[in-house]
Amino acid sequence: MFAVSLRNSPRKPVCTFVALLLMVAGCSDSGQDQSNSGEESIIAIAAHEVDTRELSRPLSLTGLVQPREYVRIHARTSGILESILHEEGDTVAQGEDLARLDLAEQQAELARAQAIEEEAELTYQRTRALYQRESLSSAEYEQARSALAVARSETQLWRARVNFGRIRAPISGMVTERSVEPGEHVEDPQHLFTVANMESLIVRFHVSESDAAHLQAGDALDVTVDALPARTLEGEVRRVFPSADRDSRRVPIEVSLPADTFSQGVRPGYLVRTETRIDRRPDLLTAPTLAVGTEGTGDSRPFVFVVKDDELHRREVTPGITRGPWTEITEGLEPGEIILATNPRDRREGEPVRIVEWLN
Numbered sequence: 001m002f003a004v005s006l007r008n009s010p011r012k013p014v015c016t017f018v019a020l021l022l023m024v025a026g027c028s029d030s031g032q033d034q035s036n037s038g039e040e041s042i043i044a045i046a047a048h049e050v051d052t053r054e055l056s057r058p059l060s061l062t063g064l065v066q067p068r069e070y071v072r073i074h075a076r077t078s079g080i081l082e083s084i085l086h087e088e089g090d091t092v093a094q095g096e097d098l099a100r101l102d103l104a105e106q107q108a109e110l111a112r113a114q115a116i117e118e119e120a121e122l123t124y125q126r127t128r129a130l131y132q133r134e135s136l137s138s139a140e141y142e143q144a145r146s147a148l149a150v151a152r153s154e155t156q157l158w159r160a161r162v163n164f165g166r167i168r169a170p171i172s173g174m175v176t177e178r179s180v181e182p183g184e185h186v187e188d189p190q191h192l193f194t195v196a197n198m199e200s201l202i203v204r205f206h207v208s209e210s211d212a213a214h215l216q217a218g219d220a221l222d223v224t225v226d227a228l229p230a231r232t233l234e235g236e237v238r239r240v241f242p243s244a245d246r247d248s249r250r251v252p253i254e255v256s257l258p259a260d261t262f263s264q265g266v267r268p269g270y271l272v273r274t275e276t277r278i279d280r281r282p283d284l285l286t287a288p289t290l291a292v293g294t295e296g297t298g299d300s301r302p303f304v305f306v307v308k309d310d311e312l313h314r315r316e317v318t319p320g321i322t323r324g325p326w327t328e329i330t331e332g333l334e335p336g337e338i339i340l341a342t343n344p345r346d347r348r349e350g351e352p353v354r355i356v357e358w359l360n
Helices: 013-039 104-132 138-163
Strands: 043-049 051-053 057-067 070-074 079-084 097-102 166-168 173-178 191-196 201-207 220-225 228-240 251-256 271-278 284-288 303-308 311-316 318-323 326-331 338-340 353-358
Touching: 070 173, 097 191, 104 138
Parallel strands: 043 353
Antiparallel strands: 043 338, 051 284, 057 201, 057 271, 070 191, 079 097, 097 166, 173 191, 201 251, 220 228, 220 271, 228 251, 284 326, 303 311, 303 338, 318 326
């Protein structure tokens, strides 16, 4: 391999030749060491210590605050609004007048009906006395009695129409909407007011069919208000509707809010949110979902690689439910065991490894 000239070097020919041989031998040994190192290379892996965690399903919902009890009040007769006694924000009691219509014409008709009723009453009394003395036929008596009944019903009709001129609050609460002004002409059944009970505010959320099965009346739900981010309300599921919406296939649930919610500054129409967990699964033995592999055949069982003595050891396991990055392990592992945290299909039994990262 080497041509060594001894010219001009009479005194050190042997030393030079030996040095060159040592250099060649050194290069050969170095290449062999590198080859052996490649065959016995240690794989750097990410590992996970098997432990328990909660795999309950998270549920995030948004909805609008609304009063549970509210009434939209409509005109029941036509007329001119003579006066409006309350406006938005006013608190009213049940039966209290909200507005009055100018019903002079209806009142005149009521007076006429009452006069006709009085005349019919007198006629009936005279006819009845004659009938009892058998001085009058039964047909004439029945005619007088019928006329009195018609007169009375006419009076009742016009009395009701006059009463319709007083727009009353059907429930106690707060006026939340007024859609008319004094002097306007209203028609039956035009909307005039909305009165709501502010002590019974609710939120209606809409959940999927699968989520609705895990909610029931009495469940607690903490609710946060976008307009008041520092405030959390303790809500309670009041009812789960018996059927889903035909179009969205989502089930409404009604959550009642505390009685003092309105006094805390929460108003109907505010956007609220709730973050909760359903299908409770606490303290389950879990492994990273990516750590559980199969051979891809129908009869193969799932497996993981356990790290022991710096080597990988295949272990068959029985997985349960999966929630995102975590899978329940019902059989095959014990708490505290160390497993490969990544895809096990790329590794082999007995492969030497070194843990460089931990997945928690």
